[in-house]
Amino acid sequence: MENITFSKEKGLVFKRFSLNQRFQHILVFITFTLCAVTGLPIKYDGAAWAPQIVDLFGGFYAMLCVHIISGVIMLLVFIYHLIYLAGYAYLKGPSWDFMLKWQDALDFVQNIKYNLGFTNKPPDYGRYSYKEKFDYWAVFWGMFIMGGSGLMMWCPEATAKFFPRWVSSCARIAHSDEAILAILAIFVWHFYNVHLSPDFFPMNLVWFNGKISKTVMEHEHPTELKQIMDNISDKEELDDELVDTTSFKHTNNRILIVIEILFYTGILIWFLMFFLPLGLM
Numbered sequence: 415m416e417n418i419t420f421s422k423e424k425g426l427v428f429k430r431f432s433l434n435q436r437f438q439h440i441l442v443f444i445t446f447t448l449c450a451v452t453g454l455p456i457k458y459d460g461a462a463w464a465p466q467i468v469d470l471f472g473g474f475y476a477m478l479c480v481h482i483i484s485g486v487i488m489l490l491v492f493i494y495h496l497i498y499l500a501g502y503a504y505l506k507g508p509s510w511d512f513m514l515k516w517q518d519a520l521d522f523v524q525n526i527k528y529n530l531g532f533t534n535k536p537p538d539y540g541r542y543s544y545k546e547k548f549d550y551w552a553v554f555w556g557m558f559i560m561g562g563s564g565l566m567m568w569c570p571e572a573t574a575k576f577f578p579r580w581v582s583s584c585a586r587i588a589h590s591d592e593a594i595l596a597i598l599a600i601f602v603w604h605f606y607n608v609h610l611s612p613d614f615f616p617m618n619l620v621w622f623n624g625k626i627s628k629t630v631m632e633h634e635h636p637t638e639l640k641q642i643m644d645n646i647s648d649k650e651e652l653d654d655e656l657v658d659t660t661s662f663k664h665t666n667n668r669i670l671i672v673i674e675i676l677f678y679t680g681i682l683i684w685f686l687m688f689f690l691p692l693g694l695m
Contacts, residue, residue, distance in 0.1 A: 415417065426628040432543070436624050438495055445488035451596050454482035457590045468640070485564050492557045511541040512550070518544035542636040545607050549599075556596045565587035610674060 431439075452471065455464035456478075471477035475497050502509070521537035522544050528536045537543070542550070563585035566573040573582055609617045614634070631639040 427625050428628070428631055428639075429624060429626040430620055430626045433624065434498065435620065438491055438498070439621055441491045442488060445491070446486040446596070446600065447489065448484035449481055450605055452477045452484070453590070454591055454597075456481070457593070458685065485561070488556065489561045489564075492553070492561070514544075514547055517677060518547060538637045540641075541634050541635065543634070548608075549604050552596070552599055556592060559592040559639055560589055560596070563592075602678065606678070607672075612674070 451467065455461075455467045459462055460612075468474050468477050471480055499687075517540075521539060524533070524535070524537040527533045565591060566577075566582060566585040570582065573585070608614060608621070618630075620630075628639070
């Protein structure tokens with residue numbers, strides 16, 4: 415019962431993320447945002463807005479220092495996360511909830527059918543959905559690509575001792591293009607799924623307080639909720655009078671849906687017209 419609390423407004427509330435996990439997430443978000451803001455003017459130095467961002471940091475050298483420091487901190491947080499996983503596995507046993515499984519492929523197909531209206535039954539997600547697993551493993555991929563290439567560019571003399579020149583050139587391209595992919599994945603895909611979706615608009619606060627209500631659990635993680643409730647030894651401890659009043663008030667809001675479609679279409683058009691001509695392709 416230590417991970418289940420009561421709220422007069424929300425009824426049953428489940429602890430989803432620990433303070434440690436939330437702190438890691440916040441650090442990665444802050445450092446990634448700083449890397450994105452300071453990295454784009456370097457990649458698109460010919461753009462009209464690039465000098466303005468450089469001036470905000472007091473010059474190119476200062477901006478580059480912020481970029482490098484943020485990247486190093488993000489890489490250290492990633493290393494800490496690996497140590498955290500090892501420690502968790504040692505103390506509590508390994509958890510395979512975040513591993514990709516065949517069920518994720520089935521859930522993906524079921525979700526497509528549900529979104530297209532071919533079925534009224536959404537996927538029954540467990541602890542993590544395929545979307546959350548994609549977000550999680552994308553960080554691993556990005557850390558190895560951007561972190562490795564970033565270290566190579568940061569230490570060009572050491573890189574030249576062990577690798578031919580073409581490796582350095584490839585590292586520079588991989589670093590910047592992977593960064594663009596990561597920016598799109600975070601600020602379009604991830605932000606929509608966890609904040610801007612009509613199910614959660616304007617924000618899902620689980621990243622901040624680590625808590626999730628029973629209604630959200632029923633909607634997003636029904637399989638996990640069933641497992642938790644089945645494992646509660648004394649169900650009489652749960653006060654039935656506390657009713658979860660949380661609702662997905664924006665889920666069927668057609669105005670919001672239309673606005674978001676126009677918003678993301680605008681982002682796509684802006685990206686195709688502005689960034690691609692600058693050398694992304």
